[in-house]
Amino acid sequence: MTAYLFTNVKIFEGTKPKLEAGEVLVEGNRITAVARGRQTIGRERAGEVIDGGGATLMPGLINPHCHFTYSNAVSLADITALPVEENLLVAIRNARTYLDYGFTAVIGMASAKPRLELVVRNAVNKGEFPGPRIRACTPEYTVSGGVGDDSRLDRFVPSIGLVCNGAEEFRRSVRQLIREGVDLVKFNNAGDSFTFGRVGGECNPMTDDEVRAICETTLNLGKRLAAHAHADSGVRQCIKYGVEFINHATFSSAATIELLAKHAARHYVIPAIAARYNTTYEAQAWGITEEIATQIGNKRELEVGSANMAKMHRAGIKVLPFGDYGFAWIPIGQDCRDLEHLVNLFGFEPWEALRAATAYGGEAWAGNSGELLGRIKPGYWADLLLVDGDPLRDLSLLRDRERITHVMKDGEFYRRPTLVV
Ligand SMILES: [Zn+2]
Numbered sequence: 001m002t003a004y005l006f007t008n009v010k011i012f013e014g015t016k017p018k019l020e021a022g023e024v025l026v027e028g029n030r031i032t033a034v035a036r037g038r039q040t041i042g043r044e045r046a047g048e049v050i051d052g053g054g055a056t057l058m059p060g061l062i063n064p065h066c067h068f069t070y071s072n073a074v075s076l077a078d079i080t081a082l083p084v085e086e087n088l089l090v091a092i093r094n095a096r097t098y099l100d101y102g103f104t105a106v107i108g109m110a111s112a113k114p115r116l117e118l119v120v121r122n123a124v125n126k127g128e129f130p131g132p133r134i135r136a137c138t139p140e141y142t143v144s145g146g147v148g149d150d151s152r153l154d155r156f157v158p159s160i161g162l163v164c165n166g167a168e169e170f171r172r173s174v175r176q177l178i179r180e181g182v183d184l185v186k187f188n189n190a191g192d193s194f195t196f197g198r199v200g201g202e203c204n205p206m207t208d209d210e211v212r213a214i215c216e217t218t219l220n221l222g223k224r225l226a227a228h229a230h231a232d233s234g235v236r237q238c239i240k241y242g243v244e245f246i247n248h249a250t251f252s253s254a255a256t257i258e259l260l261a262k263h264a265a266r267h268y269v270i271p272a273i274a275a276r277y278n279t280t281y282e283a284q285a286w287g288i289t290e291e292i293a294t295q296i297g298n299k300r301e302l303e304v305g306s307a308n309m310a311k312m313h314r315a316g317i318k319v320l321p322f323g324d325y326g327f328a329w330i331p332i333g334q335d336c337r338d339l340e341h342l343v344n345l346f347g348f349e350p351w352e353a354l355r356a357a358t359a360y361g362g363e364a365w366a367g368n369s370g371e372l373l374g375r376i377k378p379g380y381w382a383d384l385l386l387v388d389g390d391p392l393r394d395l396s397l398l399r400d401r402e403r404i405t406h407v408m409k410d411g412e413f414y415r416r417p418t419l420v421v
Pocket of ligand 1: 065067109110272323324
């Protein structure tokens with residue numbers, strides 16, 4: 001493996017509010033030295049020197065709520081209807097798109113079909129296809145009538161979710177999916193506006209017994225937990241049963257936010273706010289006007305959720321960006337729009353949004369594995385981006401693939417400019 005020395009770069013370290021001039025050495029798949037200010041790193045250590053020309057060197061982006069098996073369709077039903085073979089091609093293509101846009105690690109947050117995420121993870125790990133580092137998830141677990149149960153009594157309609165009822169059914173199915181090789185188990189202990197009024201976000205259709213069975217089974221087998229939890233009672237169950245990834249958390253009460261703040265080290269909150277903002281204001285072309293978004297409760301989820309995310313952020317709870325890209329009006333690749341949402345809707349400083357997308361995302365991806373990613377620091381994995389411009393001044397740069405000139409994953413360039421001679 002070549003040793004690369006990045007010179008003449010401004011470094012976003014992952015946790016610091018300002019860019020700093022410096023140099024970074026990559027040896028093998030790790031960052032091994034960082035020099036700041038006027039310090040330099042010996043050129044003799046570098047196989048190749050890359051003069052960044054004043055560009056920003058930052059950690060690769062980490063998406064903790066990724067649906068790389070979704071096809072940018074208009075509805076979940078359209079994704080469910082994709083045969084598994086076509087769906088696999090979509091997933092392979094999306095994995096490459098994520099890497100192209102600078103996402104060097106993602107956490108799957110519900111596979112469209114049971115084995116899709118894990119087979120793509122395995123293929124990427126073997127070097128068969130380009131893609132980010134992947135944590136693979138189950139499909140979303142749900143109960144009859146919950147989010148993700150699309151079945152009908154009058155005819156067969158497949159569901160995107162795995163539908164179980166009662167603790168025993170959940171135990172059996174969770175064990176089977178862990179046997180297949182998932183890294184995390186996700187379940188829906190809340191409704192959602194996307195059920196178009198059938199079961200609203202404030203409702204929680206799962207019993208405590210069912211949630212406990214899912215969580216105990218998963219944790220006993222050493223895997224990790226994620227929940228779709230808009231409802232306050234759902235968020236409470238996540239705290240009670242050790243669910244690390246609390247998605248949405250929209251209707252958390254003041255008392256729940258206080259409790260969550262006490263346990264902030266154990267949880268990540270991922271609002272996936274684009275599924276609210278973009279759906280309310282930018283989905284007219286697909287038939288969802290602001291009026292419809294209001295009727296189904298999507299706009300309310302946006303407003304209540306945004307106010308609560310601002311509170312959680314101020315209370316020191318780790319609120320992470322990204323999530324639910326993979327629909328027509330929130331297409332895969334444009335995920336960094338979320339960084340602007342964090343600033344505009346939740347009151348984040350731009351550097352805090354970028355910290356959540358890198359350093360905090362890295363902690364979330366690693367869990368207790370001991371792996372180090374998401375920062376520019378000796379010992380960390382060499383997952384790096386060179387960005388033409390200053391993303392702290394303009395976060396929208398990160399939505400533009402052309403401005404992300406270099407993408408390095410695991411010490412190797414996935415993409416860099418080629419010299420035309
Ligand atoms: Zn999602």
